[in-house]
Amino acid sequence: GVTAPVQYGTNFRALALYLFHQQLLPFDRLRQTCLDLFGQPLSLGTLTQINRDAYDDLAEAESAVIRGITQSPVVHVDESGLRVAGRLHWLHVACTPELTFYGVHANRGTEAMDALGVLPHCRQWLVHDHWKPYYKYEALHALCNQHLLRELKFLCEEQHEVWAGELSRFLLDCKADPNTSAGLNEAQFGRAHARYRAIVRQGRRAHPRRKAGSKRAAQDKATNLLDRLEDYDLCVLAFLIDPCVPFTNNAGEQAIRMNKVKQKISGCFRTLRGAHIFARVRGYLATCRKQGHNLWEACRRLAMGEPFMPSAPAGGP
Numbered sequence: 001g002v003t004a005p006v007q008y009g010t011n012f013r014a015l016a017l018y019l020f021h022q023q024l025l026p027f028d029r030l031r032q033t034c035l036d037l038f039g040q041p042l043s044l045g046t047l048t049q050i051n052r053d054a055y056d057d058l059a060e061a062e063s064a065v066i067r068g069i070t071q072s073p074v075v076h077v078d079e080s081g082l083r084v085a086g087r088l089h090w091l092h093v094a095c096t097p098e099l100t101f102y103g104v105h106a107n108r109g110t111e112a113m114d115a116l117g118v119l120p121h122c123r124q125w126l127v128h129d130h131w132k133p134y135y136k137y138e139a140l141h142a143l144c145n146q147h148l149l150r151e152l153k154f155l156c157e158e159q160h161e162v163w164a165g166e167l168s169r170f171l172l173d174c175k176a177d178p179n180t181s182a183g184l185n186e187a188q189f190g191r192a193h194a195r196y197r198a199i200v201r202q203g204r205r206a207h208p209r210r211k212a213g214s215k216r217a218a219q220d221k222a223t224n225l226l227d228r229l230e231d232y233d234l235c236v237l238a239f240l241i242d243p244c245v246p247f248t249n250n251a252g253e254q255a256i257r258m259n260k261v262k263q264k265i266s267g268c269f270r271t272l273r274g275a276h277i278f279a280r281v282r283g284y285l286a287t288c289r290k291q292g293h294n295l296w297e298a299c300r301r302l303a304m305g306e307p308f309m310p311s312a313p314a315g316g317p
Contacts, residue, residue, distance in 0.1 A: 006040070013050050013303040014296070016042065020051070021281045022295055024258070026266035050303075055277040057305045058284050064310050065099050065287055070121040072096040073244055074142075076252035077119065077128045079108055080260060083268030084275045091279065093255045094118045099310055100255055100286035102279035104272070109133040125242065127249045130228065130235075142238030144249035145171055151225055161222055163203040167229075170199060174240060175247050183243040192240055193233070200229050255286065284308075 002009070008016075019025045019033065027044060034042040069075055075094055082091040082104060090108045094101045105112035110133045113119045119126070119137050126139045129147050149171065155164035174180055174192060184192065207223040209230070219227075229236060238245045259282060269275040281302075287310050288298040301307050 010303045014299040018299040024262045051277045068099045074125040078252035080256045095255045100283050102283040104275040141235045142245045143235045146248040167199045
């Protein structure tokens with residue numbers, strides 16, 4: 001298959017993909033690595049073409065990932081800022097235990113989520129951190145209780161709110177209760193819900209809800225949190241309603257984290273096209289890792305134009 005004096009074969013292209021997208025080497029370090037190992041510096045044009053070919057070859061696999069996510073009983077979602085061409089963009093993630101999708105968009109809210117084409121088709125549980133645009137979608141909503149625990153800890157330790165400490169203990173006790181993983185019956189959930197509401201009422205005595213029509217003024221942290229705890233009580237307690245709902249959104253947050261590392265190492269993406277390529281390839285590699293594939297072999301298959309196709313999600317309809 002060698003048809004030129006200098007030609008980059010499958011293994012070399014796979015190595016470039018692996019080092020750039022999985023080990024997060026910036027271009028200059030990748031170029032130096034190739035020079036040290038092979039005596040041949042890698043040009044930016046070559047790396048760009050390798051990435052473009054990978055992006056094109058992953059179109060079908062990404063579509064399969066999106067279909068699988070929309071059929072999953074629980075989907076973790078999150079978003080984080082990303083610098084592209086010197087401007088703020090947003091990296092969006094939707095993932096399950098078997099699948100990961102990344103998308104980049106100039107907007108953070110529903111315009112971006114609609115354009116990426118995942119959340120509008122999700123009809124089961126969405127686990128998130130109470131970013132309001134998520135509630136636009138006709139899904140069941142579950143809140144990340146790790147976020148709540150951090151807010152409650154601040155109120156308890158810094159502002160000496162007794163109710164906040166009680167609610168933290170209640171949530172952690174519910175998480176540790178073996179009945180939770182098996183699924184609560186209606187009577188058990190009713191008792192847990194009543195206890196939750198009783199603790200929230202304790203907080204309301206010191207932080208009453210603002211009356212409708214009153215002047216809008218900045219509320220303190222405790223009042224804001226109590227409003228959320230009252231209005232979204234079933235979202236907070238979703239892990240008690242359905243045992244398949246996790247207690248936290250750690251899966252979504254962890255999916256975002258490594259892409260933030262990429263930005264810290266390499267700075268911003270020079271072009272939106274480059275950000276889209278990186279998101280698609282990273283989603284492919286994350287999915288391959290979850291489904292038990294060796295990532296070097298996944299990169300070799302991708303370099304050959306024959307990427308692994310994701311398997312169907314467990315527990316999907």
